[in-house]
Amino acid sequence: MKKSTKIFLLTLLILIIGIFIHPQKVIYEANIEGKVIDENNKPIINATVYRIEKEYYINEEIGSNESRDLRAESVKTDKNGNFKFYEKSRIDWFHTPLDLPIGYCYAEFEIEKSGYEFYKTKFGEFEQYRIENCYACEKVLFKPIITLKSLKENSRPKQN
Template sequence: MKKSTKTFLIILLLLILGIFIHPKKVVYVPKITGKVIDEKGNSIKDAVVSRIEELSSKNEKQGYYDYTKYKSQTTKTDENGNFELLEKSRIEWIHTPLDLPFAWCFGNFEIEKEGFKTYRTEFDEFRQLHKDNCYACEEIGFKPIITLKKKE
């Protein structure tokens, strides 16, 4: 193979790799500030509120991805039943040219309190589309009021 052909192929390979590998894509998860009440409308103090996120890992033996849900932030409600899960960010070093200029932002969390049924968000319960400058869910927030039901 000619030297110029090899050089061209190397440059082409580097350009293709450059499309897929970019430094510092910042991804944000939304802020969630809310209130927890009982069925009578009374505030619930010291309920444990946890953000739920997914962790993906490749199963090398089977050749597919496993998705595990985990609690990434935990807090307790104050005397007025209020809670806050702060906006978080992480850096992704590898992403593709198929990353679109918008993002769906989800607010997934669960609330636990002794004597009450555990509350977990349903898929798509808190969702918002974000477009501006698209740092995923930067400056997106959810403000739910959650009613916990007593255990029977």
């Protein structure tokens, strides 16, 4: 094969790869708003709600990829027990023309309020699938209603 043919084929291969894989930074709005209530469905005022994200790092000691929970943002509930996160998250997302129009998005929270049990979501407790025009979970809205258990209720002795 001639040298010019090899160069042409290599250039063509690079162009084809460039068409199908192009890294692109995406900013998506963390559309999360919800409500915190007690067991009697009454709003809990001034509860601290944390949005949890995974932080990925390399553990130098054992040379493996690790992750830990990171409190990315916190807000207080208002007089009606409502909260809303406004911060935007930045993620790295690789798009190709062959991407399937399906996205799996989830939200994790921790909630603290004196007099109530600490609350942490379980993975997948708040999740959504965005199918049409999927683009890194943008425009997915989470509206959780979270019930906190009172510590006073749990500390009462049982009556026979």
